[in-house]
Amino acid sequence: MSSDPTLPRTAVPLGITDPVEKARAELKAALAAIEEKSNVPKRVAKATDRGVADARRFARRNPTGAALAVAGAAVAVGAAVWGLVRLYTR
Template identity: 80%
Template sequence: MSSELLPRTAVPLGITDPVERARAELKAALNAIEEKANVPKRAAKATERAKVSARRFADRNPTGAALAAVGVAVTVGAVVWGVVRLYTR
């Protein structure tokens, strides 16, 4: 298997030299920590997945998407109204 096909967080198979194996494991561990700790990158990926899913749903069911958008707007409006009402009391 070519190293170009491996994820950044994987250790290549077949490394026999213990020093090279330790370096590869350290590199993979550091890459995994970087992937896990990079919250903005993870949030951007999750947002993109949600947008794709919402577009797919809207393409399949435009009426349901419109109703969902209205429902979200009403819910957000009610929450904001409730917070403001509690704050002003």
């Protein structure tokens, strides 16, 4: 059985007439889907890569807005740390 490069790993190819071969293809697709869903580090890495690409694209289009966003995030983190330290020392 040759694999179609355009078909996702989680899809069952059409046109399988042999019931045993079809069951194997369905099992293979189901296991691939479970692996895709349960591989959290891989999903986090993909999401991080997308976020970094989006941030770079935003920074190229709007450098002033990106600088303001970074400064705002730094102020928010600083305020949160200051608030936590203040709560802890009381």
